[in-house]
Amino acid sequence: MEKLKIAGGYPLKGTVRISGAKNSAVALIPATILAESPVTIEGLPNISDVEILKDLLEEIGGKVAMTDEEMTVDPSTMISMPLPNGKVKKLRASYYLMGAMLGRFKKAVIGLPGGCHLGPRPIDQHIKGFEALGAQITNEQGAIYLRADELRGARIYLDVVSVGATINIMLAAVRAKGRTIIENAAKEPEIIDVATLLTNMGAKIKGAGTDVIRIDGVDTLHGCRHTIIPDRIEAGTYMIIGAAVGKGILVDNVIPQHLESLIAKLREMGVRIETSDDQVFVDGSVNLKAVDIKTLVYPGFPTDLQQPFTTLLTKASGSAVVTDTIYGARFKHIDELRRMNANIKVEGRSAIINGPIQLQGAKVKASDLRAGAALVIAGLLAEGITEVTGLDHIDRGYSNLVEKLNGLGATVWREALTKDELEHLKNT
Numbered sequence: 330m331e332k333l334k335i336a337g338g339y340p341l342k343g344t345v346r347i348s349g350a351k352n353s354a355v356a357l358i359p360a361t362i363l364a365e366s367p368v369t370i371e372g373l374p375n376i377s378d379v380e381i382l383k384d385l386l387e388e389i390g391g392k393v394a395m396t397d398e399e400m401t402v403d404p405s406t407m408i409s410m411p412l413p414n415g416k417v418k419k420l421r422a423s424y425y426l427m428g429a430m431l432g433r434f435k436k437a438v439i440g441l442p443g444g445c446h447l448g449p450r451p452i453d454q455h456i457k458g459f460e461a462l463g464a465q466i467t468n469e470q471g472a473i474y475l476r477a478d479e480l481r482g483a484r485i486y487l488d489v490v491s492v493g494a495t496i497n498i499m500l501a502a503v504r505a506k507g508r509t510i511i512e513n514a515a516k517e518p519e520i521i522d523v524a525t526l527l528t529n530m531g532a533k534i535k536g537a538g539t540d541v542i543r544i545d546g547v548d549t550l551h552g553c554r555h556t557i558i559p560d561r562i563e564a565g566t567y568m569i570i571g572a573a574v575g576k577g578i579l580v581d582n583v584i585p586q587h588l589e590s591l592i593a594k595l596r597e598m599g600v601r602i603e604t605s606d607d608q609v610f611v612d613g614s615v616n617l618k619a620v621d622i623k624t625l626v627y628p629g630f631p632t633d634l635q636q637p638f639t640t641l642l643t644k645a646s647g648s649a650v651v652t653d654t655i656y657g658a659r660f661k662h663i664d665e666l667r668r669m670n671a672n673i674k675v676e677g678r679s680a681i682i683n684g685p686i687q688l689q690g691a692k693v694k695a696s697d698l699r700a701g702a703a704l705v706i707a708g709l710l711a712e713g714i715t716e717v718t719g720l721d722h723i724d725r726g727y728s729n730l731v732e733k734l735n736g737l738g739a740t741v742w743r744e745a746l747t748k749d750e751l752e753h754l755k756n757t
């Protein structure tokens with residue numbers, strides 16, 4: 330196990346290239362199960378979630394070839410092997426195996442998913458959707474058993490706007506008989522990306538990106554080649570880094586329209602931002618103004634950028650309120666930021682940040698992926714050395730983080746944990 334060491338206080342500048350979207354990748358890879366011939370996905374990020382999903386596809390008999398950022402999956406030899414335990418528990422998105430395997434084989438056994446601990450993360454809407462399509466579902470010893478004699482299109486109204494449920498129902502419905510209508514669907518760009526792949530595979534989907542999605546089931550799907558969209562959350566993280574410690578950072582391979590809420594908030598703080606077709610230039614400022622944010626479903630401010638943004642607010646003048654309406658307990662990073670001298674308190678679903686404060690380097694632990702990003706940004710802003718443990722979380726979602734940061738002039742490196750540190754981590 331390793332820790333990340335960050336020597337803070339250096340201004341960063343230059344160009345950083347954004348990788349393919351994690352939250353698309355984790356759905357696109359399971360989606361390949363639905364085809365009968367090889368599917369190639371280009372531009373995948375170098376993250377552990379991709380590796381784990383590759384292994385899971387191989388466990389069910391798929392042939393997977395991976396070169397650099399490209400994965401080719403031959404799903405023709407796959408079988409509906411039960412996956413009640415093991416690697417499925419390592420990531421949240423293993424729930425997409427339910428929709429994809431149900432769609433292809435009409436049966437699946439999948440262990441309840443793991444992933445970041447952000448408070449309760451139910452999957453009742455996924456289950457409601459599968460049941461509406463005709464599946465019988467039981468929960469036995471921590472694994473979900475799904476079975477259907479036949480999947481039939483249905484009208485499904487989501488009680489909660491859910492990215493995962495929208496995609497999962499799409500996966501199960503593309504090979505169902507007849508028409509499925511998902512109402513109150515989520516509108517995130519990753520949903521459009523998955524719908525694009527499925528359409529290239531021969532599916533009939535209309536309305537992805539709006540709150541009503543219509544799917545006309547087809548008998549079979551075929552292979553194709555697909556290029557993933559850029560990761561808007563990784564891009565947003567580097568934009569926040571640009572605002573925090575940047576002396577001109579060009580974020581390359583980004584769709585600026587995906588980040589309008591962040592761009593608006595950064596401008597409100599006094600950050601200079603220029604956008605072009607697929608790049609965003611961010612110039613930090615010494616005089617940042619505090620702004621309030623409230624996370625909302627897309628196109629509102631993304632919950633996944635709430636934690637990194639909170640770190641930026643420690644540098645801003647005044648009092649700011651950050652409210653997370655999606656995950657009301659996504660505040661595990663706050664205690665760690667306090668260790669670094671931040672003046673923040675949590676009240677219910679909100680964090681109140683008083684700044685500006687000079688953060689100080691400290692030993693901190695990432696409790697989840699975006700908490701990790703928040704602590705890395707804190708380390709870049711802090712005086713002295715910051716040591717971040719819990720890198721398994723960060724490695725799940727940030728492609729080549731050390732290389733990208735050092736490419737911008739940061740001094741960041743990984744070091745093996747000492748025996749004492751390993752022991753301490755086990756006990757905390």
Ligand code: EPU
Pocket residue numbers: 352353355421422445449450451452453454455456489490491492493494515562632633655656698699726
């Ligand atoms: N919800 C339910 N029932 C459900 C599903 C969701 O009540 O059946 C609730 C959740 O508890 C949450 C809200 O609905 O309060 C939204 O959850 P959603 O289903 O949209 O989240 P998700 O699909 O599990 C994805 C991303 C998350 C991101 C959220 C919100 C993936 C693999 N994960 O999760 O990404 O925070 O959407 O945008 O796509 C991350 O990247 O760090 C991350 C956690």
